[in-house]
Amino acid sequence: MSTDTDRVKVKNPDPSFNALRVEQVPAEGTSDTHTAVLRQKATGGVGSALSVESDNPDVAAAVVQGVGDLLDLRNAEGETVLSVGNDGALELSDGSTAASQSYVDDTVAAVVDDYLPLTGGSISSDLDVVGRLTAAGFTLPMNTPAWVTPYAQGTPITNYQTGHGWGTSGSVASSSLNDTSDFVKGTQSASVTFSGNGNFDKSGISSTLDLTGKAVRFLVKVDDVSKLSQLNIKFGTSATNCYTWQTKATNGTNTLYQSGEWTQVVVSWADVHSGAGTHTLDSNRVPSTTSGFSFIRFQVIATGGNCTVHFQSVEIIDDITAHFPNGVVSVVFDDSWDNQYTLARPMMDPYGYRGTAYTIADSIGGSGRMTATQLRNLQDLSGWEIAGHAYQTSVHDSRLTSFTAAEVDDDLRNLRAWLVTNGFRGDSFAYPGGNFARTTDNVPIERIVSRYFSSGRTILSTYGSAVNVLKEQFPPPRPYRTLALSAIGDYPATGGMDDPDNIVAAGGILDVTKRQGAWLVLTFHHITAGAAAEDTECSQAAFGTIMDAINSYGIPVLPVSEVMRYRA
Structure with a gap:
């Protein structure tokens, strides 16, 4: 077989595509014709091992390694779908090129004395990376925080589970007080849609609350903060005898609450806004009482449309004086x-x-x-x-x-x-x-x-x-x-x-x-x-x-x- 001019033609003799027949195309002026059959050794799709059978060893070698034009694979219409040149480059039917691993390794080795192979290795000199260096999908270097802030243990007042006993009043468009579709504690929360100045509260708490040296932590979610004007919490003995904390802190471009996010808020006696009735603040903002509370109310003032708030928990924690x-x-x-x-x-x-x-x-x-x-x-x-x-x-x-x-x-x-x-x-x-x-x-x-x-x-x-x-x-x-x-x-x-x-x-x-x-x-x-x-x-x-x-x-x-x- 004249390897510098001969080509091979590939046919599929088997409908199962588990074998390909390769026929030598004779060079001009010759009549030498040989065949080789490539058989898939095992099923498994592209990449499975192949065996080569031929009546001429040169043909088998041409199929596997290629010489001259190396390999020219054509479809039934005679169009080349894959060709391999002397330099080891593969040319695909769409005109793109690829290269064998050995070709890449040889090329890189010719340019760089020491290089890091794709399969891993070590580098003995400096490595300068332009752009991001990643490992397992994470960008390096990773300087992690040195400390993790502790979480204060709380005593729950309510997690708004079945039988929580809270109700609504005022400008309320709708409510789902046992909401099993959106919660992060237990198996449910309570959600209320406010249309103006509305309330969500509970009175007559049998075990009165002592907030001396304590703070209150609550967990809520506001669906659309742009509709929220105020979110206040009140503690006292009734709606007319209570203390009020206002909690919607803002700097004009950001607010404490973010739309669609469960947010934990803590208020203490250092934050109290006002008192009402028998519950007063003196000139130094010291409350007249810090215990005996049997009434809790969330007051939500909606603006520009309905505002839905989800309530998950209210609990008592030690304040900072501990x-x-x-x-x-x-x-x-x-x-x-x-x-x-x-x-x-x-x-x-x-x-x-x-x-x-x-x-x-x-x-x-x-x-x-x-x-x-x-x-x-x-x-x-x-x-x-x-x-x-x-x-x-x-x-x-x-x-x-x-x-x-x-x-x-x-x-x-x-x-x-x-x-x-x-x-x-x-x-x-x-x-x-x-x-x-x-x-x-x-x-x-x-x-x-x-x-x-x-x-x-x-x-x-x-x-x-x-x-x-x-x-x-x-x-x-x-x-x-x-x-x-x-x-x-x-x-x-x-x-x-x-x-x-x-x-x-x-x-x-x-x-x-x-x-x-x-x-x-x-x-x-x-x-x-x-x-x-x-x-x-x-x-x-x-x-x-x-x-x-x-x-x-x-x-x-x-x-x-x-x-x-x-x-x-």
């Missing part, structure tokens, strides 16, 4: 401004107060920003936590909600790697602009943050006047949605909840934190040597007044990560 008898304060700073080092730190050092600096990595060393040396001094010499805010300034300024999940993951992974590489041990994160909702492809940002940090700080806390400040508890019910009072400053002097005068006043949030117990997170941006000139600035004098007041109240100051991992 761990911090005088409450606790965290003084935190966003964006790495150098005035935090030059003006805020000197006001904290005399009291031994340690802050948390939420850092934008690529801004470090830039104009008006702290240097890496200053950050190390804060951590190593003053005991601060150097934590994460963003890796790229452009991501920070555009907010995480402007990016895909992959892009957010890239920024957070790089941020965490930067912190670790530079020896910074902070384990908490602050959402740029407080925006924690979802990425552009609808992935919860909190879920991505949880891959790299132990907590995520919002700027949620307020829902009205200076006294309406929701504070955090310990352990926090939502570690990746922790509450904080933000943009504290003395310009303009509006008398709002972020006004330093209100913060330090009798009955203000520091006073309440000490008297009733809470974790108060105070967030600052710019500290100015002179008068503040914009709403993100706080003068050094006003900042010093706040530090002096914290000291006079005897409230401990700890970095965020130390509170999160605190054990009594």
